[in-house]
Amino acid sequence: MSYIDEVIDLVVKKNPAQPEFIQAVKEILESLRFVVEANEETFRREALLERLVEPERQLIFRVPWVDDNGNAHVNTGYRVQFNSAIGPYKGGLRLHPSVNLGIIKFLGFEQIFKNSLTGLPIGGGKGGSDFDPKGKSDREIMAFCQSYMTELCKYIGADTDVPAGDIGTGAREIGYLYGQYKRIKGVYEGVLTGKGLSYGGSLARKQATGYGLLYLTDEMLRINGIDIKGKTVAISGSGNVAIYAAEKAMELGAKVVTVSDSNGWVYDAEGIDLEALKEIKEVKRARLTEYKNYRPNSEYHEGRGVWSVKVDIALPCATQNELHLEDAKMLVENGCIAVAEGANMPTTLEATEYLQNNNILFAPGKAANAGGVATSALEMSQNSERLSWTFEEVDSKLKGIMVNICHSMADTAEKYGVKGNYVVGANIAGFEKVVDAMNAQGIV
Numbered sequence: 512m513s514y515i516d517e518v519i520d521l522v523v524k525k526n527p528a529q530p531e532f533i534q535a536v537k538e539i540l541e542s543l544r545f546v547v548e549a550n551e552e553t554f555r556r557e558a559l560l561e562r563l564v565e566p567e568r569q570l571i572f573r574v575p576w577v578d579d580n581g582n583a584h585v586n587t588g589y590r591v592q593f594n595s596a597i598g599p600y601k602g603g604l605r606l607h608p609s610v611n612l613g614i615i616k617f618l619g620f621e622q623i624f625k626n627s628l629t630g631l632p633i634g635g636g637k638g639g640s641d642f643d644p645k646g647k648s649d650r651e652i653m654a655f656c657q658s659y660m661t662e663l664c665k666y667i668g669a670d671t672d673v674p675a676g677d678i679g680t681g682a683r684e685i686g687y688l689y690g691q692y693k694r695i696k697g698v699y700e701g702v703l704t705g706k707g708l709s710y711g712g713s714l715a716r717k718q719a720t721g722y723g724l725l726y727l728t729d730e731m732l733r734i735n736g737i738d739i740k741g742k743t744v745a746i747s748g749s750g751n752v753a754i755y756a757a758e759k760a761m762e763l764g765a766k767v768v769t770v771s772d773s774n775g776w777v778y779d780a781e782g783i784d785l786e787a788l789k790e791i792k793e794v795k796r797a798r799l800t801e802y803k804n805y806r807p808n809s810e811y812h813e814g815r816g817v818w819s820v821k822v823d824i825a826l827p828c829a830t831q832n833e834l835h836l837e838d839a840k841m842l843v844e845n846g847c848i849a850v851a852e853g854a855n856m857p858t859t860l861e862a863t864e865y866l867q868n869n870n871i872l873f874a875p876g877k878a879a880n881a882g883g884v885a886t887s888a889l890e891m892s893q894n895s896e897r898l899s900w901t902f903e904e905v906d907s908k909l910k911g912i913m914v915n916i917c918h919s920m921a922d923t924a925e926k927y928g929v930k931g932n933y934v935v936g937a938n939i940a941g942f943e944k945v946v947d948a949m950n951a952q953g954i955v
């Protein structure tokens with residue numbers, strides 16, 4: 512049995528209740544065959560892959576908090592510090608009822624390669640809780656965040672582990688988490704990113720993942736001789752990534768016709784009204800059913816359906832495994848030319864394969880959505896320097912990073928004889944730097 516198959520088997524045996532983690536490991540290790548088989552003996556002797564798939568540290572803790580009616584609740588908190596070979600652990604905190612250890616491990620594992628691809632010195636980590644922020648008052652959110660940080664603060668710091676936002680963790684939650692960290696530790700340091708501008712946040716961080724997704728998509732189309740201008744785009748989700756992906760797509764001359772949330776989706780043939788979307792989601796924190804009040808000619812549908820619309824480009828920006836094989840088939844049938852993942856692992860393995868086999872340009876999340884963590888690393892740099900850069904400065908660095916990532920995944924794919932396979936290109940490019948650092952640092 513090949514070394515890669517042995518390690519996949521080991522991961523399946525050791526983590527039977529973690530399907531998302533197994534999926535992420537399979538996707539990444541399968542695409543590393545070229546490199547691993549060329550170094551099989553050394554990697555096996557040094558247990559390189561076993562070390563890669565085993566987090567350096569996994570923290571699971573109780574998060575008790577009291578609601579507005581005086582009732583106590585208990586959630587489970589997680590932080591997985593996966594790999595610090597190239598820098599301090601870096602990765603967001605997800606607050607969603609679906610969160611469990613397997614989901615945090617899949618996200619942390621992906622994060623190692625994504626962070627490496629940015630070219631910046633950041634290791635991989637991820638955290639969160641099964642707490643559901645929906646329907647909670649600000650006081651309840653604060654109570655949860657303070658309790659979560661009371662435990663987490665023992666394990667993080669500006670030079671060890673720097674968490675950020677993710678699903679359910681936006682500017683409000685980061686503020687409460689930061690306040691509690693500072694209160695307990697008594698230091699004012701860049702221990703979290705995605706902070707507000709008045710206390711160490713970076714301009715353009717809010718926009719970074721969505722904008723970065725479009726910078727990379729634009730470059731990927733360009734190197735394939737296609738202009739994004741005039742193209743029709745389907746976006747799923749209506750959170751941070753989706754909103755700013757839509758904004759940049761429109762700025763680049765494309766027309767965005769869909770957005771969704773976990774209840775349903777909107778089709779607006781004339782193009783999504785961004786101001787209305789921001790007001791509904793960022794100000795009112797309401798559901799997409801409201802969109803029709805702003806745009807009577809739009810359609811609202813319950814359930815899933817974004818990928819059934821005829822578009823040129825699909826940008827899944829909601830959550831993992833939201834674009835299935837049947838969706839991929841509909842996209843291909845409708846003449847879609849490119850899919851770029853704003854979310855983490857939104858496309859199932861079968862759907863990814865189908866899209867690639869049908870010559871759809873496919874940019875995997877670890878490359879396409881790396882703009883968020885890259886800008887988080889820029890926020891860390893500004894905090895260390897005690898300086899704030901202008902929006903234009905951060906945005907232009909972000910654009911440079913995304914263009915570099917695009918070329919790095921394309922060039923690496925070509926170098927290994929699989930031109931156009933950006934999944935393989937991104938995984939190998941991310942892997943090479945981490946492995947080099949792991950080898951240099953010995954068996955730790």
Ligand code: NDP
Binds near residue numbers: 884
């Ligand atoms: P938000 O919480 O701001 O938005 C998430 C969006 O996805 C919401 O519209 C939400 O709908 C929808 N959604 C979440 N879970 C589900 C589900 N199970 N089924 C259907 N829809 C769902 O999160 P972000 O925009 O920050 O994150 C979106 C994705 O991008 C995630 O995969 C995240 O890991 C990834 N990502 C985010 C980065 C960032 O900087 N924020 C960086 C890199 C990746 P509803 O409101 O109804 O729950």
